[in-house]
Amino acid sequence: MTDATERPFRLRRHARARRITVRVDVDHGLTVTIPSRAARADARRAVAELEPWIAPRVAEWEARRRTVRESAASGLPYRGTTLRIVPEPGRRGVVRDGDDLRVPDDDAARDRALRAWYRARARDVVTPELERATAAVGRPATRLRITDTRSRWGSCSTTGTISVSWRLLLAPDGCLEYVVWHEACHLEHAHHGPAFWALLDRLRPDWREPAGWLRRHGADLRMWLPPTARDAA
Ligand SMILES: [Zn+2]
Incomplete structure (x- = not known):
């Protein structure tokens, strides 16, 4: 099992973001958006805190993507x-x-x-x-x-x-x-x-x-x- 703090994610900085948002993006999987002045460590902390919310959603996204990609080969x-x-x-x-x-x-x-x-x-x-x-x-x-x-x-x-x-x-x-x-x-x-x-x-x-x-x-x-x-x- 992966240590929650090491779960990979895509980091986006957004000048107008007021707070940290975490979502499962259909193209990129786990995506964390942070205000421009926030640090990567803040994003990692948010991911660790939200792990119970994140885990099933990322698992579902990965399974769905795997199925689609496998079917797309044929x-x-x-x-x-x-x-x-x-x-x-x-x-x-x-x-x-x-x-x-x-x-x-x-x-x-x-x-x-x-x-x-x-x-x-x-x-x-x-x-x-x-x-x-x-x-x-x-x-x-x-x-x-x-x-x-x-x-x-x-x-x-x-x-x-x-x-x-x-x-x-x-x-x-x-x-x-x-x-x-x-x-x-x-x-x-x-x-x-x-x-x-x-x-x-x-x-x-x-x-x-x-x-x-x-x-x-x-x-x-x-x-x-x-x-x-x-x-x-
Ligand atoms: Zn319309």
Whole structure:
């Protein structure tokens, strides 16, 4: 058993942090955020104090991540189906062949190529869906960005840029559509007030099921293909 004081953690300093916060981050595991003037020893003390809270959460996170990473070696979810991973020596990009994804042999190249492939597919899928949604809302989007966001599946800027995470392709069918229509409704209502939900309800009365799925399982989508440092920003 590990000595609690030696439990590894990721340290983040935050100028605006008023106190020490400890959380289990889906990408990095145990993460401690401290005010800029606090010391690493303060963080270590907090970790030791909170050990009873931390231990089961880190164990659950590790088990979940292990399962996902092991499954990812053989197959990846794609809109409710599973695509089989078929490594091929010398291959650089990813091609889909029925339910097979032909991928590079090397692990790092494989994940990079897969992220690029999912990103491109996301643009293919989101573009026509966004056109339908903005036509229904009656306001055009100015730009579409495919992202790998940390906490939000989509966003709508004040200038009309719609951002959607490619990771929604890892979720069951309907989740990506829900986010596209949700963001399109923000072109009309830039808030989550009753008028916003009334519009979404009228255009996508089936929104509750995918929204619930994302609330329950959304964090797991980040475990399939770990984000790069650049993407995770
Ligand atoms: Zn919203």
